[in-house]
Amino acid sequence: MKILFDTNIILDVMLDRKPFSDSAAKLVSKIEKQELKGFLGATTVTTIFYLAAKVAGRKKAKEEIGKLLSIFEIAPVNRTVLAEAVELQFDDYEDAVLHEAAKQAGLQGIVTRDTKDFQSSTLPVYSPEELKMFLSMIKRRELEGHES
16 A cells, blocks of 8 residues: 655654654554555655754754655655645645645555645545554455455
8 A cells, every 4th residue: 555644744753742653653664564655745855854954953864864765755746746736625735735746646545643634635544543443454354365
């Protein structure tokens, strides 16, 4: 399953924002184990670098970006994504851009802690807990199918 991770999920892990970081870290772990294919919007990467550099310095920011790029794929943000996002009925343009990047990349959903911000989404939108349960259900069905 190919899922776009909203910026807040990545920040939850990086900044260990309790109580959200536990669920977010478990999802990132699924990407590392190749049980899930995780994507970031290109704008998420630039936002993370900016915030990490302000808090921890450029060297640490570069390290963090390196880690992200080693496990996540990138959903490109180009002219088409930006133009289509302007036309969406989202309150927040950044969320519209992430949605459109996911859509253009052919992804199967978005995971975010702010699901209400994606109410206009044409893709499935999951909270971290919902996605964990959904992935567990899929895995259980696959195991049951192999036992038959």
